[in-house]
Amino acid sequence: MIRVGINGYGTIGKRVADAVAAQPDMTVAGVAKTSPNFEATQARKRGFDLYTAVEDRADQFPAAGIETAGxxxxxxxxxxxxxxxxxxxxxxxxxxxxxxHDTPAIYQGGEDASVADVSFNARANFEAAADADHVRVVSCNTTGLSRLLAPLREQYGIEKVRATLVRRGGDPGQTDRGPINDILPDPITIPSHHGPDVNTIFPDLDIDTLGMKVPATLMHMHSINVTLERDPDAADVRDVLAGQSRIMLLDDDLGIDGTGPLKEYAQDMGRPRGDLWENCLWGESVTMDGRDFYCFQAIHQESDVVPENVDAVRAIAGDADAAESIATTNDALGI
Amino acid sequence: MIRVGINGYGTIGKRVADAVAAQPDMTVAGVAKTSPNFEATQARKRGFDLYTAVEDRADQFPAAGIETAGxxxxxxxxxxxxxxxxxxxxxxxxxxxxxxHDTPAIYQGGEDASVADVSFNARANFEAAADADHVRVVSCNTTGLSRLLAPLREQYGIEKVRATLVRRGGDPGQTDRGPINDILPDPITIPSHHGPDVNTIFPDLDIDTLGMKVPATLMHMHSINVTLERDPDAADVRDVLAGQSRIMLLDDDLGIDGTGPLKEYAQDMGRPRGDLWENCLWGESVTMDGRDFYCFQAIHQESDVVPENVDAVRAIAGDADAAESIATTNDALGI
Structure with missing residues (x-):
């Protein structure tokens, strides 16, 4: 069993802890937190050993009646x-x-790429993390782009990617975020950081990204254009995408027209916290105009990197290859 | 003086009436309305003769104490x-x-293009309306795209346009519109109607548009890519765009990061109703990557077609050419 410690038990950490606990070959060594809020209480209720991340706040936990492990x-x-x-x-x-401590570490996409030896996406470059001590799982948006671009690149070749990322202003729990009733070019300058970040996964890819921020909290929405090297039928491309385990191709008859119904769908499926670990890609939107591919996909910023973190653990400390690890992770989570 | 009747006195009609009244060569013959709401009262206060648009509701006006002209x-x-x-x-x-009545008519962009002999944008095809009896001013978004594409096409040639239009869910006065806290691909299928609508102005232009709808009311936001036939410096392109009278190039130092501050700026400038008749284009966003031009522009859905309607009147009934008409309209409005 691979013993996985999780330092930070917020939006991503608590989801990674549950996902690790569900794996047949991993166990949660413990989780670390800075302060004793509701998430700390829930960590204990789930049976995770709780470590204190900041020494001078360690006393706050017993004061709040929460047992800590060190x-x-x-x-x-x-x-x-x-x-x-x-x-x-x-x-x-x-x-x-x-x-x-000579303990290999996995970082999140909010860190600069230079923090790690390698930036990671399971579908695109699993093997690159095998010998690394410091691995960075790219951000939610970069993960969503990488999952989509990897199969398009393999099947058809990519000449250029142009993507507009319409981003949620904040997560549902982030009560201090905006905008309210506004649409912001964010950043105003082009490209946004996402294009260069995708280049940490595909170094030679020609990609321009534009970012916006809007008054929504549930998911990001990507408007994607990829100029391919070949001109397949839209139906062929749709089949290729439908065959990707971490792309949920939304059938036309589901009646899902936005991120609200998508989250409702996830809840009805019994997904923990209503999480959508996959890219949610509208099948009807898959369009070819000559060599230009277009689609819309929604990305759940709170959870799409969770299976990637699990795979990164296995890439570093296990002996499975990409296909085996992805299959194991998916199977344990119910993807 | 050209006598202009305005049938419909809502968001667009009331603004067109004020704009016509401000012109040196036009007068408002009257305005017509279906029901006696606050806008009807204001029309009379402005001195416009008020006609009843629906016969069986004509009695409602005197019952509400509002004088009508027939x-x-x-x-x-x-x-x-x-x-x-x-x-x-x-x-x-x-x-x-x-x-x-053999009276030439101007329609709005919400009508199908087939309603008119010609679809109209002052910057792009003013002369086409000269001999037409039925002219359609294209929609706010199509107007915004046409104003931007006309100079790019003239200066550099256009190979292909790809644009994502992130649209406000409704106007500030439309209390029954959504979404709330959602991002919708709208339509889910690609292209949205905007691309084909731009083709009513530039028939041979290669353009793909994608639409979204978000919880905002103030303005639309366009994420624009134009593959040019040449590869000018971004500074050159910026100069060309800054030279367009109906493109407001936002200087970096204005500190305007979204549509909220833009509307605030319009109000501070003393613009009637806080209107922004021009495309509002972020100068900092003007970017060239090879032959790929990118920018962000915001479009005020309630007002950008207003000067176009005034020019359409002059194209049909006056003897000014495009440059003269645009200059007269701009001068009268204070653009």
Whole structure:
């Protein structure tokens, strides 16, 4: 069993902990948190050993009646791999700590690519993480783009990608985020950071991305154009995409016209926290105009990187190949 | 003086009436309305003769204490040109009425292109309306696209246009519109109607458009890609765009990061109703990658077609050419 420590138990960390716990070849060594809020209570209720991430706040946990297992360094020492799910920028600060314990670490996409030896997407470059001690799972949007572009590239070749990412202003739990009733070019300058970030996965890909921010919290929405090297029928492309395990191709007759019904669908399927781990791609939107491919896909910012973190653990500490790891992860989660 | 009747006194009609009244060579023959709401009261306060658009509701006006001048047919007979600013689809129903009075008519972009002899954008095809009896001013989004594409086409040639239109869900006054907290591909199928609508202005242009709808009311936002036939510097393109009278190139130092501050800016400039008649294009967003041009522009759905309607009146009933008409309209409005 691979012992996985999870440092940071917020939006991503708590989901990764549950996903790791569901794997047949992994166990949660423990989770670390900075402060004793409702998530800390729930971590204990789930049976996870809870470590304190910040020394001078450690006392707050017993004061709040929450049992702790020790400082985060004990967790790092006791883990085969640590998943760092701390806020953007904190992962880079933690790097030396993981190195000191000689514990391989996985970082999130909010960190700069330079934090790690390799940026990771299971579908695109699983093998690259095999010998790495520091691996960065790319962000939710970059993950969504990589999953879509990998099969298009393999099947048809890609001349150029142009994508507009219409991003949710904040997550449902982030009560201090905006905008309200506005549409922001974000950033105003072009390209947004997403294109260069995709290049950490596909170094030679020609891609331009534009970002916006809107008053919504549920999911991001991508408007995608890919100029292919060949001109397949839209039906062929749709079949290729439908064959990808982490692309949920939405059938026309589902009656899902936006991210609200999508989340409702996830809840009705019994998905934990209503999570959508896959790219949600509208089948009806798959269009070819000459060599130009178009589609719309929605990306659940809180959860699409979760199976990627699990695969990254296996890439570092297991002996499965990409196909085996993805299949195991999917099977355990119910993808 | 060109006598202009305005049938429909809602979002567009009331603005066109004010814009016509401001022109040195035009007068408002009257405005027609279906029901006596707050806009009817304001029309009378502005001194416009108010005609009743629907016969069996004509009694409602005197009952509400609002003086009327007669049925809409009297207004049509008394006008040199009628601007039809009725809701989408009603313009087509009114067509035979205008023809019966032999009064040339201008329709809005919500009507099918087949309602008119010609679809119109002042910058792109002013002359086409000279001999037409039925002219359709294209929609707010198509107007915004046409104003941008006309100079790019003239200066650099256009190989292909790909645009994502992130549209406001409804106007500020439309309390029954959505979405709330959602991002909709709208339509899910590609292209949206905007591409073909641009082709009513530029018949041979290769353009693909994708539409979305978001929970905002102030303006639309366009994410634009144009593959040019040449590869000018971004600074050159920016200069060309800055030279267009109906493109407001937003300087980097204005500190305007979205549609909210844009509307605030319009109000501070003393614009009537906070209107933004021009394309609002972020200068910082003007980017060239090889022959690929990119930019963000915001379009005020309630007002950008207003100067176009005024120019359409002059194209039909006046003897100015495009440059003279646009200059006169702009000067009268303060563009």
């Amino acid at each position: 400082p985060v360094d004990d967790l790092i020492a006791d883990s085969d791999v640590v998943v760092d799910a701390t806020p953007s920028g904190v992962g880079a600060e933690n790097r030396s700590r993981y190195a000191a | 049925p809409v047919d009297d207004l049509i007979a008394d006008s040199d040109v009628v601007v039809d600013a009725t809701p989408s689809g009603v313009g087509a129903e009114n067509r035979s009425r205008y023809a019966a």
